[in-house]
Amino acid sequence: MQTEDGVRELETSTIVRSWVNTNPSSQGIASVRLRSVGGMLRVTIQGAAQGSPINWGEVAVEAFYAENAASRRVIAFVARYNFGFLETLVEGNVNSGLLVLAAFHTFRDGSRRANYFAREFFREVSQ
Amino acid sequence: MKHVALEQLQERAADPGAALDPAALIGNWVNTNLSPSLIRRIQLHPGQNSLVMRVVGAKPGLPEDWGATDAQIFAENAGSGLASACSASFDLGGIESLLQGYVVKGVLVVVSFTRGKDGRERSSSFGKEFFYRVP
Numbered sequence: 693m694q695t696e697d698g699v700r701e702l703e704t705s706t707i708v709r710s711w712v713n714t715n716p717s718s719q720g721i722a723s724v725r726l727r728s729v730g731g732m733l734r735v736t737i738q739g740a741a742q743g744s745p746i747n748w749g750e751v752a753v754e755a756f757y758a759e760n761a762a763s764r765r766v767i768a769f770v771a772r773y774n775f776g777f778l779e780t781l782v783e784g785n786v787n788s789g790l791l792v793l794a795a796f797h798t799f800r801d802g803s804r805r806a807n808y809f810a811r812e813f814f815r816e817v818s819q
Numbered sequence: 820m821k822h823v824a825l826e827q828l829q830e831r832a833a834d835p836g837a838a839l840d841p842a843a844l845i846g847n848w849v850n851t852n853l854s855p856s857l858i859r860r861i862q863l864h865p866g867q868n869s870l871v872m873r874v875v876g877a878k879p880g881l882p883e884d885w886g887a888t889d890a891q892i893f894a895e896n897a898g899s900g901l902a903s904a905c906s907a908s909f910d911l912g913g914i915e916s917l918l919q920g921y922v923v924k925g926v927l928v929v930v931s932f933t934r935g936k937d938g939r940e941r942s943s944s945f946g947k948e949f950f951y952r953v954p
Contacts, residue, residue, distance in 0.1 A: 719825035739824035746823050757932050757945035768945035770917065770932055777821045781906070783919060783932065785945055794919060794930065796893055796906055801821065804830040806839060809893035809904035809921060 702758060704728060704766045707784070711791045711814035713740075720810045721793060723817075724784070726753070726769070735771045737782070748773055748780075757785075777801035790815060829898030839902040841870055841892050844920070848927045848950035850877070857881075857931055857946050861920070863890065863905065872907045872918070885909050885916075926951060 711724045722745045725736045733753035738745035757768040768785035781796040791814040798807045822828055831837075841863075848861040860875040869892050874885035890907035894900065904921035917932040927950040934943030 721824065739822075741825060748823055755932065755934060755943065757934065757943040759945060761944045763944075768932065773823075775821075775823055778823065778827070780823075783917075783930065785930070785947075794921075796891075796904070796919070797827070797897070798891070798893075799897075803820065804833075805827065805897040806831050806894035806899055807891070808826075808895060808897050808899065810826065810896070811921070 702756065702764050702766050704733060704756065706765055706767055706786050707756070707769060707791070708733065709791075710817050712817045714790070714813045714815050718812060720812055721795065721814075724791065724793060724814055733769060735769070735782070737773070748775075777803075827897050829896055831898055831900055833900050837900065839892055839894055840900055841865065841902040843901060843903055843922045844870060844892065844905055844927070846952045847954070849953050851926075851949045851951055855948060857916075857933070858918075858929065858948055858950075861927065861929065861950055862887075870905060872905065874909065874918070881911055881914060885911060890920075 708726050708728050713722055719740050721737055722740045723738045727734055734750050735753055736750040737748040751771055753769045753771045755770050756766045758765055759767045771782045773780040777800055779798045784791050784793045794811045796809050799805045844863050850859055855877040857878050858874055859877040862873040863870050870890040871887050872890040873887040876883050876885050888907050890905040892902040893904040895903045906919050909916045913936055915936055918929055920927050920929045929948050931946045
């Protein structure tokens with residue numbers, strides 16, 4: 693795996709996994725899947741719904757990050773969804789086997805909703 | 820109402836044009852670690868449109884004064900009028916650092932995503948630091 697500018701090989705197996713929310717009653721993000729495609733990372737998210745989860749689709753990971761500047765082990769990533777009425781910046785990091793996901797939601801539809809931040813925890817599940 | 824998660828079905832009771840209350844974020848914040856890895860102090864104060872974030876850095880090789888930039892603010896849910904999180908990006912001349920901060924029980928937790936833009940042999944890095952408010 694290489695960074696966007698291809699300068700350095702990084703090891704992504706820590707985050708390239710399937711993850712499900714530790715809270716089965718979450719009203720935010722139900723599950724996250726990261727995969728490597730052609731040397732780049734892609735993420736798929738399912739939003740919580742009353743019936744089947746809402747598929748946010750798959751987007752390219754904008755950037756991924758090692759635990760420090762000397763490390764090659766990727767433990768964090770940033771991705772962005774644009775739904776038209778809503779833009780969501782997603783940042784995830786793995787800590788002690790948990791994926792901690794922070795989502796920054798910005799509404800673009802003029803509704804009476806506040807831009808909001810949510811932080812949730814995900815455990816690994818089989819692919 | 821368009822949504823991609825159930826939590827987005829909440830609405831604010833207030834005028835949709837009303838700004839979020841940033842009081843929980845505003846102030847001078849000092850790292851709880853006396854030997855911080857990336858950031859020593861953060862100042863958040865009201866700006867023209869949102870908040871302005873100023874950072875005093877602690878990492879060798881990076882500027883001590885990161886300068887000031889606009890920070891976008893976020894509530895804890897779509898129905899709230901209280902800001903509890905913020906996001907800002909700093910360009911440090913070849914290094915880009917995206918900072919995401921949120922307040923929990925009076926502590927400002929700042930997650931940093933830092934990467935080089937100059938193509939030098941250097942890995943991007945992720946960090947998390949904690950700050951307490953001072954007068």
